[in-house]
Amino acid sequence: MTPSPTDLPALRAALLAWFDRSGRALPWRVGPEGGRDPYRVWVSEVLLQQTQVARGRVYFERFMEAFPTVEALASAPIDAVLKAWEGCGYYARARNLHRAAGIIAQEGFPAHYAGWRALPGVGPYTAAAVASLSGGEARAVNDGNVRRVLARLGGERQPTERWVQARADELLDPARPGAWNEAVMDLGATVCTPKNPKCPECPVSASCAALASGDPAAFPAPKVRAEVREVRAVALLLGDTQAAVLERREGTLLGGLMGLPTQLLAPDELPAAALERLAARLGARVTGELGTVTHTMTHRRVTLSVYGGEGGPPRTPVAAEALSRLDHKALALWERREGSLFAERKS
Template identity: 80%
Template sequence: MTLSPADLPAVRGALLAWFDRAGRPLPWRVGPEGGRDPYRVWVSEVLLQQTQVARGQVYFERFMTAFPTVQALADAPIEAVLKAWEGCGYYARARNLHRAAGVIVREGMPTTYEGWRALPGVGPYTAAAVASLACGEARAVNDGNVRRVLARLHGERQPTQTWVQARADELFDPARPGAFNEAVMDLGATTCTPKTPKCGECPLQAWCTAFASGYPAAFPAPKERAAVREIHAVALLLGDAREAVLERREGSLLGGLMGLPNEVVREGETPEKALARLAERLGASVTGELGTVTHTMTHRHLNLTVYGGLGGPPRSRVSDAALSRLDHKALGLWERRQDSLFAGA
């Protein structure tokens, strides 16, 4: 089965009719089609880049409560923005949102793809999404859901970014740009799913080459994933889960967050040596091991062994700090230890 140019109007119509019936009622989908609040759309699109929709809705509402307007976001200290983003991961997104909000306050809200693309941290997908959903601009988006839907529709095993964008542009309905983009993304998220597509519910089944093959989940072919690098580190909890010594993180992933002081176990050295180096740096002593927590971040699997200790720099109030999930897991070791100590009391 080959999708021909003559099929495109029918495919487009079936997709949009399905979306009008089955589109998800999401909190950022407020306002007229193609004329939604650009601030809410922008925040939601950035948030959903690395966050599933179910969890993203909770984080979105929390973030919008903290910063209901772009002015409020621009005026807030970065520490408050990172605290509101806590748990979402990929904190460079929050830092770029904050930087871009400052630009918007000074220069005005963008109204075009090019205007959004010029903001810090806004890539082609986000710019196209906001421009179409909030500004009514005829821009087809290209994300993982779009890639999967179009690869199956056309029977393409190895779709490149250029190929996907070209197919999206061909099928795109300029009369309803926002609705079309949301329709393709919703179809990929709810029906044309990666492992178990619900072909019986799909409005595009009649034209779908992958369905006709009998093996729809085989399209597109799985991407080769980079090997996950194992990292071992040690951390010192000087204090408790309420007040502890915290240090500011560096780097693109966790930069700006606070966390327990830690040291990476270098190649060829023992964890004990790394722990001794950490204790010496802090001017602290080690009292014992609390346990090990693990966390995976962008092709890195971190194994963090946490120790209790005494001494060191002044403590900070933990609840006031923006912490990564890894550090929340580490503090959870102390809380579980306290629960076990008083279990029999």
């Protein structure tokens, strides 16, 4: 169900009035409506693709402190950018931000959606968000919050991407596109939540087909999640949390980061065999097991058995490098062991 042309102005007015009263005060919402700071909007939208707002605010402020302007980001070494991005995950986003910043520093910020879309790492959602929020362009955004709000308004249990985008385009307020996009996202984040939606507080509940059905939380139906693939590996800590042997990661998820030397296990392989190969490659000697950590990223769950050792290549200062959460978990095993040993010695 889509609001009729006669109902649409009232729905827009109700949601925008609610947003004017109750919109979230967020650090990237700097500047007038439709004329937000494009740099802050762009960085925030990229950051929030895989990060919740509460945590994203902390990361955003840290990133802005390190690179307050697009010129500062463009001129920074990629290692410094990855370090500032540390903990945010999905590091390809940081690498694309750095590449795109170099283009913007030379050519200026894009004036329209197509210009944003042409930048490295900028997809349809990000381009629509930045174009509408910073340029006032009439582009409707489509993210998880928008999908949920529109599915409930329209009574659609299994909305396709095409369906959501079509509904978003229909409902978009052409006079206030940036505010409308922010309003729909805020409604989904604070009122029209996945579980236990606060329907009595919703400014557009009178137009909601899901509420009229009696079970608004049933809309949309849960997405079918891809199966999580199990990955097993061993890591060797040569050094400590201050200085250790580190290697450059490869691949799309962690590529560019530094981390403990690791070795993937073949199917049905025992950790001891992989550890032997790893130690031989490094010219190191294994001294004992520190423990096991797990970490889930995208559709992979990594189980990492961590061992201590001696010898091997020169150590690197750990604090100066950007490490993944998986490596921080691995280093924490050493800290816990040292703390336990200190307690034993003290007693």
